[in-house]
Amino acid sequence: MDVNPVILKFVYAATVVSVIMGLCSYAVLAERKISSWIQGRVGPNRTSLPLIGGIPLIGKFLTRLGIYQPVPDGLKFLFKEDVVPAHVNKFYFIMAPVIALVPALTTVVVVPFGRFVTEAGEVIPLVLANVNVGLLFLFAISSLGVYGVVLAGWSSNSKYPFLGGIRASAQMISYELAMGVSVLPILIWVNAPGREGTLNLFDIAQAQSGFWFAMWMPVSAIIFLVCLFAETNRLPFDMAESETELVSGFHTEYSSFKFGLFFVGEYAHMVVGSCVFTLLFLGGWNPMPFVTLEALGFGEGILGAILSVGIFSGKMCGMMFFFMWIRWTLPRFRYDQVMKLGWKILLPLSIANLVVYTIFIFYLDTKL
Amino acid sequence: MPIVIKRRPLNFLEKLYLPEIARGLSTTFKKIWEKPVTLEYPEQRPTIPEGYRGVPTLVKDPEGREKCVSCQLCEFVCPPKAIRIKPGEIPENSEYAHVEKGPQEFEIDMLRCIYCGMCQEVCPEEAIWLQNQFSLSGYSREELVNNKEDLYELGGTLPDEHFKWRKKKEAAEHGSGH
Amino acid sequence: MTDVFFYIFATAALAGALGVVFSRNTVSGAMCLIGTFLSMASLFVLLEAYFLAVIQVLVYAGAVMVLFLFIIMLLDVKETAAKKASIYTWAASLIGFGILITGVFAISAAVSIKNKAPTMPEASGTSLKAFGYELFTTYLLPMQVTGFLLLIAMIGVIVLSKKVNTE
Ligand code: SF4
Ligand code: SF4
Numbered sequence: 001m002d003v004n005p006v007i008l009k010f011v012y013a014a015t016v017v018s019v020i021m022g023l024c025s026y027a028v029l030a031e032r033k034i035s036s037w038i039q040g041r042v043g044p045n046r047t048s049l050p051l052i053g054g055i056p057l058i059g060k061f062l063t064r065l066g067i068y069q070p071v072p073d074g075l076k077f078l079f080k081e082d083v084v085p086a087h088v089n090k091f092y093f094i095m096a097p098v099i100a101l102v103p104a105l106t107t108v109v110v111v112p113f114g115r116f117v118t119e120a121g122e123v124i125p126l127v128l129a130n131v132n133v134g135l136l137f138l139f140a141i142s143s144l145g146v147y148g149v150v151l152a153g154w155s156s157n158s159k160y161p162f163l164g165g166i167r168a169s170a171q172m173i174s175y176e177l178a179m180g181v182s183v184l185p186i187l188i189w190v191n192a193p194g195r196e197g198t199l200n201l202f203d204i205a206q207a208q209s210g211f212w213f214a215m216w217m218p219v220s221a222i223i224f225l226v227c228l229f230a231e232t233n234r235l236p237f238d239m240a241e242s243e244t245e246l247v248s249g250f251h252t253e254y255s256s257f258k259f260g261l262f263f264v265g266e267y268a269h270m271v272v273g274s275c276v277f278t279l280l281f282l283g284g285w286n287p288m289p290f291v292t293l294e295a296l297g298f299g300e301g302i303l304g305a306i307l308s309v310g311i312f313s314g315k316m317c318g319m320m321f322f323f324m325w326i327r328w329t330l331p332r333f334r335y336d337q338v339m340k341l342g343w344k345i346l347l348p349l350s351i352a353n354l355v356v357y358t359i360f361i362f363y364l365d366t367k368l
Numbered sequence: 369m370p371i372v373i374k375r376r377p378l379n380f381l382e383k384l385y386l387p388e389i390a391r392g393l394s395t396t397f398k399k400i401w402e403k404p405v406t407l408e409y410p411e412q413r414p415t416i417p418e419g420y421r422g423v424p425t426l427v428k429d430p431e432g433r434e435k436c437v438s439c440q441l442c443e444f445v446c447p448p449k450a451i452r453i454k455p456g457e458i459p460e461n462s463e464y465a466h467v468e469k470g471p472q473e474f475e476i477d478m479l480r481c482i483y484c485g486m487c488q489e490v491c492p493e494e495a496i497w498l499q500n501q502f503s504l505s506g507y508s509r510e511e512l513v514n515n516k517e518d519l520y521e522l523g524g525t526l527p528d529e530h531f532k533w534r535k536k537k538e539a540a541e542h543g544s545g546h
Numbered sequence: 547m548t549d550v551f552f553y554i555f556a557t558a559a560l561a562g563a564l565g566v567v568f569s570r571n572t573v574s575g576a577m578c579l580i581g582t583f584l585s586m587a588s589l590f591v592l593l594e595a596y597f598l599a600v601i602q603v604l605v606y607a608g609a610v611m612v613l614f615l616f617i618i619m620l621l622d623v624k625e626t627a628a629k630k631a632s633i634y635t636w637a638a639s640l641i642g643f644g645i646l647i648t649g650v651f652a653i654s655a656a657v658s659i660k661n662k663a664p665t666m667p668e669a670s671g672t673s674l675k676a677f678g679y680e681l682f683t684t685y686l687l688p689m690q691v692t693g694f695l696l697l698i699a700m701i702g703v704i705v706l707s708k709k710v711n712t713e
Contacts, residue, residue, distance in 0.1 A: 037400045042408065092573070136600040143608030147580070150615050154573055162619070169616040176609060191675070222386070329396040330389065 077260030100148025114309035164249030174342035205284025274319035425523030
């Protein structure tokens with residue numbers, strides 16, 4: 001095992017990025033399927049690949065499920081004509097999709113997706129980079145993603161994208177604050193005096209072997225969830241896109257591959273957002289509140305690791321489903337409502353929540 | 369008098385918004401399990417209601433006689449001038465020689481036709497019918513001009529109650545008027 | 547390795563800073579500033595002050611600059627043509643340059659840098675917990691004062707932007 005660690009990191013990174021890309025493309029499929037089920041339609045059900053599609057029964061079934069749909073979807077993004085309108089600022093126009101995608105993929109490195117317990121009882125996190133400031137790193141990098149949207153809107157040099165860009169930046173600022181404040185109670189709990197000080201996502205997930213944080217900090221969870229929707233630009237907060245008002249907002253002028261990058265970026269944000277919510281509030285890889293994998297006897301070795309990854313991915317997929325479910329249920333907010341909700345409701349609420357939990361945790365620590 | 373609809377002010381739970389979201393979510397969740405209403409088109413076809421106005425066609429009567437007598441009324445009435453008729457004589461030795469005329473050529477340009485049904489309205493012989501054919505496609509303009517054979521093929525045979533020309537012939541043979 | 551990275555990021559930071567000063571396009575200027583912030587954050591990482599680095603990105607690149615861009619876009623500032631510098635501009639830039647030179651000279655002449663400590667002292671930003679404790683014990687007063695300053699600025703903005711009721 002004396003492979004050059006730098007090369008090893010590259011391999012890991014490539015693997016994780018391709019997994020995320022795969023997840024994104026299937027998230028797109030899931031989105032299409034779920035939307036069609038909710039609306040009483042069938043959804044993509046025709047694409048079939050040669051050979052695999054021909055397998056009797058299963059092939060037909062998979063075709064009906066639209067399993068192969070991501071392939072032509074991806075090819076379409078690659079091979080459509082890529083139009084760069086004459087009136088755009090070329091440099092930023094081409095940069096914008098990249099800027100939108102890179103932060104989304106970068107944040108993945110600090111997201112732990114499981115744990116491995118050695119025979120000696122040592123717990124090793126399954127994560128690319130186990131940084132101490134993981135949560136802050138995640139917030140910091142994902143907040144850079146908005147530049148992609150803003151620059152796309154600005155460089156397109158036309159009205160609707162411009163409005164989309166402005167909206168995106170305002171929305172970003174408004175919700176980041178409430179989001180940050182809403183997780184503080186968790187951090188206070190995890191870092192209470194006498195405990196190891198950490199902002200590490202892995203440790204936060206491990207700290208939920210008893211109560212999950214969503215259970216005894218429901219207000220935090222709800223605020224965080226709402227902000228997550230806002231930060232990932234998902235309906236009902238897709239102000240930047242809002243196709244009924246702004247054609248399609250910041251990416252109106254984009255086509256083909258560049259549009260595809262934005263598209264993947266949105267879903268990558270969603271994947272990471274689901275992961276973070278699972279880690280912070282839904283107990284990470286703990287199968288049930290008060291029940292850890294160790295308690296079930298699956299603690300050690302490869303099996304435990306695989307189970308932990310499986311449980312984590314299951315929860316994450318559940319969150320993704322929730323994202324889509326919300327999207328096809330709620331109508332879009334009006335822009336002023338979004339601002340009002342952010343500044344006048346969520347922010348005060350999150351601060352009040354913080355104060356209450358600070359006092360509560362202080363009481364728990366001193367009196368008990 | 370404008371009608372004023374009083375809006376009930378939202379109660380506390382509704383103002384909280386979250387319970388209402390939950391209600392909406394449960395509605396959509398139930399929808400997921402319902403059977404889709406989609407008609408999967410190329411395999412499943414919709415049932416065409418009676419009186420549907422599809423592609424105009426020419427029909428034959430149950431005896432297999434071409435009903436059109438090429439009076440050209442439809443040609444005149446057709447608003448976008450989609451119909452072209454070249455009238456022709458019916459050969460002497462034909463069984464239907466007593467029918468004055470028949471079309472030699474009959475073309476309907478489906479790129480012009482607006483499916484208005486005027487031709488069907490005006491036809492004295494009930495020879496032209498807009499039937500249930502609704503999907504039509506082709507690779508060239510020429511392909512989309514239906515000529516006489518196409519029209520008869522599309523139209524087929526429709527039932528007839530009158531058998532006007534047979535009666536006319538019988539009447540002429542027996543020397544009695546109507 | 548670290549040295550190479552230091553030079554790369556230091557150059558990037560300087561280039562970004564120059565870009566802010568010289569670019570005629572305001573959005574380009576803002577992007578250059580973001581580049582500078584990111585390079586600075588990378589320098590902090592090289593110093594193993596991860597917390598500082600992350601906060602730098604989170605606060606400056608992630609929030610403050612978004613606000614900047616928002617305002618630039620809202621005001622829709624067009625590219626400015628080269629203006630003829632007035633006498634004040636010249637005077638101001640001369641004074642500024644003087645201060646810069648003095649600062650650089652003073653720092654490079656400082657004894658503590660010349661006599662480099664044999665072991666690097668642990669940066670207080672390394673451990674998150676240590677950072678927090680320091681902030682709330684040793685540096686409590688400066689922190690409170692800074693907070694108060696920001697509060698004053700905020701109140702000032704609110705007072706200024708509030709429309710005076712003429713009635
Ligand atoms: S289709 Fe009817 S209206 Fe048209 S020419 Fe023939 S008989 Fe006359
Ligand atoms: S349906 Fe109308 S447009 Fe079409 S051929 Fe008949 S009269 Fe002409």
